[in-house]
Amino acid sequence: MGVVVDPAVPAEVAGLLRANASLLSRMRAGWAPHALAGRAPAHRSRRGPSSALLLAATPVVIALMAVLLDSPLAPAGFVLLGTYVFIVLVKVASMSEPPEDERPHERHVYEQARWYDGRYLLGEDFDQEARLVLGRAQRAIGSVLRSHVNAEGLLDGASNAVTLPAQEWEIARLLAKLSTLRREHRELLGRGLAPEVAPVVEPLERALSASEAAVVARVEALERYASRVKEAERAYHAHAQIEELRERLPRYEELLAESGADRMAVPEIEKLAEDADTLERSLRRSVESAHEAFKYLEG
Structure with a gap:
């Protein structure tokens, strides 16, 4: 990491x-x-x-x-x-x-x-559980920022470039704090607790669990956004391939006409334009879905 x-x-x-x-x-x-x-x-x-x-x-x-x-x-x-x-x-x-x-x-x-002390975090700032959660967040963010739909401006790349690094830092900062408190808590438990202390420890453990759940919820929101972007990415590539084939369609029609086989044109070729329109609508829906997921991150 x-x-x-x-x-x-x-x-x-x-x-x-x-x-x-x-x-x-x-x-x-x-x-x-x-x-x-x-x-x-x-x-x-x-x-x-x-x-x-x-x-x-x-x-x-x-x-x-x-x-x-x-x-x-x-x-x-x-x-x-x-x-x-x-x-x-x-x-x-x-x-x-x-x-x-x-x-x-x-x-x-x-x-x-x-x-810039305090403005960066190292691998040793996180315990094993925190590293796993942060890794999930970083993979989700990376997949969005590296996507073609982001590079082409279909996802509002400017907002992604600002919001996603801010999300990564905030998640990392919280996980580092959580790691420190968990380590201190485990050390305390390792020394043994007096019976009178047990009632005080339980609320602290609940606080740690609640904080971890809140951070994981942020990461899951990032993963949902990345999943929507991945769907849009698939539609984007499929749409681009169909558009490329549609541009070649006149050459196929010309060949069929010159060879006298135009009456035998396969239905799949004639449906290219329709398929392209369908994929374009699918791409638009995927991008809109990704935008909705992104609004949740901003909120």
């Missing part, structure tokens, strides 16, 4: 948050850039002298190794050579991976996430 973002968050920031779910989870677990942005140049300056020192020492090390290799202490020369090569490799590796405080992308994500 991806990041759910408040639709009021700017689109560029929302896209950034959605694309960095794993980094946001690390932040939620306590990760933060180690240094302030202004300290990065100082860090680079500390790296520079050690590189220069290593470079300056190279001729000395080579000369010393030549002397050792040409003497009875040749094994010590090989040890010195291996040690020096190891130091060089470690240095190269450390320079190839920039430290965390020099990763501008991660810092930018961190700053935006801090600024």
Whole structure:
């Protein structure tokens, strides 16, 4: 499950948050850039002298190794050579991976996430039951927004583009709250309850159940809307195919006339125009039905 973002968050920031779910989870677990942005140049300056020192020492090390290799202490020369090569490799590796405080992308994500804290939700904000309900809502919304009838403006795409993301955020926000309260409630029950507390717990459990039922009712309304849109989508494609066949009808009639077989024209071809009209009425009814379902969401 991806990041759910408040639709009021700017689109560029929302896209950034959605694309960095794993980094946001690390932040939620306590990760933060180690240094302030202004300290990065100082860090680079500390790296520079050690590189220069290593470079300056190279001729000395080579000369010393030549002397050792040409003497009875040749094994010590090989040890010195291996040690020096190891130091060089470690240095190269450390320079190839920039430290965390020099990763501008991660810092930018961190700053935006801090600024818009509370305006986005992660997978860990939901318990298993909530994830299933939110998944249903997201599938219903996705099927509507990706439909051809929506893209063609038959469903009032502008309203869909505003209302459906708002519905997703509101459902996600309520499910996150519900998940937190359910987790706390289960922890309380796990510690054991005194007999005097039981009468107080029962109304709280009913409140949780009633809240969950209300959220599920919202999701079911979305699913009904998506189902109506799916019916309209089927009628839309069937109507388009019939229209395509009807455009070809004169060519079939011409062929039948030229071949002398026009008296044998099959009834199915002659009925194309009638079928197209029937499908157009079906499409109109399906779209009107979808509009009615959408009004329920707005209300």
